[in-house]
Amino acid sequence: MPNDSEILHALFRAALDAALPDGKFEGRLPAIPKGRTIVLGAGKASARMASAFEEAWTRHGGTCEGLVVTRYGHTTPTRFVEVVEAAHPVPDEAGLDAARRILTLAREAGPDDLVVCLISGGASALLSLPAEGISLADKQTINRALLKSGAPIGEMNLVRKSLSAIKGGRLAASVRGAQLVTYLISDVPGDNPSSIGSGPTIPEAVDPEVALSILRNYSIDVADSVVAAIRANALENSAAGGVVHMLATPKMALDAAAVKAREFGLQPLILGDAIEGEAREVARVMAGIAHSVVQHGDPIKAPCVLLSGGETTVTVRGKGRGGRNAEFLLALALKGEERVSAIACDTDGIDGSEDNAGAWFDAKLLDDARVRGINLASYLVNNDAYTAFAQLDCLVITGPTLTNVNDFRCILIRP
Numbered sequence: 001m002p003n004d005s006e007i008l009h010a011l012f013r014a015a016l017d018a019a020l021p022d023g024k025f026e027g028r029l030p031a032i033p034k035g036r037t038i039v040l041g042a043g044k045a046s047a048r049m050a051s052a053f054e055e056a057w058t059r060h061g062g063t064c065e066g067l068v069v070t071r072y073g074h075t076t077p078t079r080f081v082e083v084v085e086a087a088h089p090v091p092d093e094a095g096l097d098a099a100r101r102i103l104t105l106a107r108e109a110g111p112d113d114l115v116v117c118l119i120s121g122g123a124s125a126l127l128s129l130p131a132e133g134i135s136l137a138d139k140q141t142i143n144r145a146l147l148k149s150g151a152p153i154g155e156m157n158l159v160r161k162s163l164s165a166i167k168g169g170r171l172a173a174s175v176r177g178a179q180l181v182t183y184l185i186s187d188v189p190g191d192n193p194s195s196i197g198s199g200p201t202i203p204e205a206v207d208p209e210v211a212l213s214i215l216r217n218y219s220i221d222v223a224d225s226v227v228a229a230i231r232a233n234a235l236e237n238s239a240a241g242g243v244v245h246m247l248a249t250p251k252m253a254l255d256a257a258a259v260k261a262r263e264f265g266l267q268p269l270i271l272g273d274a275i276e277g278e279a280r281e282v283a284r285v286m287a288g289i290a291h292s293v294v295q296h297g298d299p300i301k302a303p304c305v306l307l308s309g310g311e312t313t314v315t316v317r318g319k320g321r322g323g324r325n326a327e328f329l330l331a332l333a334l335k336g337e338e339r340v341s342a343i344a345c346d347t348d349g350i351d352g353s354e355d356n357a358g359a360w361f362d363a364k365l366l367d368d369a370r371v372r373g374i375n376l377a378s379y380l381v382n383n384d385a386y387t388a389f390a391q392l393d394c395l396v397i398t399g400p401t402l403t404n405v406n407d408f409r410c411i412l413i414r415p
Contacts (some may be wrong), residue, residue: 001196004362007264007345011257011410012357012396013306019347019403021049021185024247025056030181032062035112038064038178039081039172040102042127043120043197044088044348046070048402049247050081050118052250053183059080067105067117069098069126074348074400090143090352091128099129099166106171109178115242117171117180121187121348123197124157129166133229134335139163149218150315153188153277157198162211162230168194169203170273171240177223180242182338186249187348187406190276191312193244201241208234233392249273250309253347257307257410266412267304274308279324280380282312283331286411293413302339306411314352320384323352325407326395328357330385332411333361334376339414345396348404353387357398358408359389368392 003011037057041051046068057064058079066081071088084094099355109115130139142163143236146156172180180201188195194202208231215222250273258268275282289306292298300306312324322330325344332342345351345358369376369392379388389395 002264004341005360006105008341008360008410008412011260012343012345012408014260014399015253015257016347016403019185019248019253019405021045021052021403023143025053025183027059027061027347028245029056030179030243032060033109033112033114033220033247036061037062037064037114037116037306038105038109039064039116039118040105041068041118042123042200043185044071044074044122044332044404045120045402047074047076047078047083047351049120049183049185050083051078053116053118054079054081056232056385059394068099069095071122071126074402076402086126087216088122088125089147090140091136091272092241093136095126095128095354098318099127102127103129103166103171103174106174108230109175111177113120115175115178115180116200117182119182119197119200121197121406124160124167127166127197127200129164131165131233132161134234138226142222145220146218148316149220150278150313151214151218152313153311154195155214155301157195158206159202159211160198160215161206162208164198165201167198168206168235168284169199169201169241170235171200172203172243179385181353182244184244184246185403185405186246187404189276191246191249203241205235213400247406248403253405253408261305265303267300267334269300269304271306271308273309275308277312279312279314279328280331285327287332287335290340290411290413294337294339302413302415305414308409309405309407311406314383316383318382320382321354321387322383322385323354323358325351325387326366326385327380327383328409329361330376330380330388333365334380339363340411343396344409347401347408349398349401349404354386355397356386356395358396359385359394360396361394365392365394
């Protein structure tokens with residue numbers, strides 16, 4: 001039997017493989033149009049999606065052109081669709097320029113053309129085109145404040161839509177008479193298409209007062225001019241924006257990990273693919289479930305794995321380095337449950353703003369930390385889980401995975 005580390009990493013890899021777009025366009029392609037096929041997209045997986053679409057489209061006799069924007073370092077070679085890189089999670093000028101170009105291409109599409117949109121997590125920051133009356137600096141300031149606030153992703157994306165000239169269905173509105181097909185890789189709890197990348201092609205009537213109330217709730221001050229711009233940017237049309245296909249979701253990744261677990265003789269229990277909340281609080285709940293398994297064999301008997309996805313948040317109070325998955329894992333490890341090991345990673349390969357996807361630990365972690373004089377509790381207080389796991393050689397570093405279906409958590413419990 002492989003050791004705990006080997007099993008945990010194998011299950012994470014199975015989840016990642018299931019989340020890639022390769023081969024998922026077959027059976028979901030529209031008819032080849034009389035005119036052009038214009039491919040537009042944004043997100044951490046958009047370059048890999050463009051490459052996979054090109055392969056499927058050309059196999060069926062189609063030609064294409066277009067532009068997608070992805071995070072720095074997340075590109076992959078394409079033949080016909082241009083790939084540009086921009087900043088994430090705080091937008092920059094490169095994302096602004098890409099968004100302008102994408103909007104122009106959409107507006108150029110005629111009634112004989114097909115517009116294909118490839119959207120994945122990260123598009124909210126990468127496709128940054130502020131509404132009239134809002135500057136890029138305004139968006140950057142608000143985005144940084146939201147990221148530190150502990151606000152759930154749904155609330156952050158609602159605010160982002162209210163600040164944008166391209167998200168919240170505004171890209172779809174610019175297409176006009178052309179056929180529009182959107183392909184999505186979900187990184188949001190619940191897989192709501194309007195929430196993925198803030199829904200550039202999914203029109204949604206958002207009440208600007210709700211966006212403003214979110215900013216007030218998290219004590220994020222904005223200028224009166226920004227308040228006026230948000231109120232003036234309301235999108236009234238909430239009709240669907242063309243055909244939508246979901247290529248990959250968090251549940252698909254968890255299902256693949258469950259299949260892999262059975263190959264190791266482990267019974268999988270999927271606790272949910274849409275779990276949200278403060279990372280430490282989610283860890284406390286997961287630790288309670290693991291304790292019940294160890295002590296009572298309930299809700300499942302060991303050997304087993306507890307699998308979950310979704311997106312936790314961290315309210316940053318310390319000055320350390322870390323991401324939500326490393327913070328979750330450190331809080332879980334500190335519970336000190338026997339016969340328990342775990343891994344927690346962001347499926348895009350970047351946990352927060354560091355170079356790791358996440359971290360892992362086994363039952364020896366607390367003893368190893370004591371021997372080395374590492375006070376793990378103090379690292380948690382300072383939001384410094386990255387440093388703690390780095391000292392213990394327990395970081396998971398994958399580099400960009402070219403997909404993004406949010407967090408992957410696996411707790412392995414031995415008999």
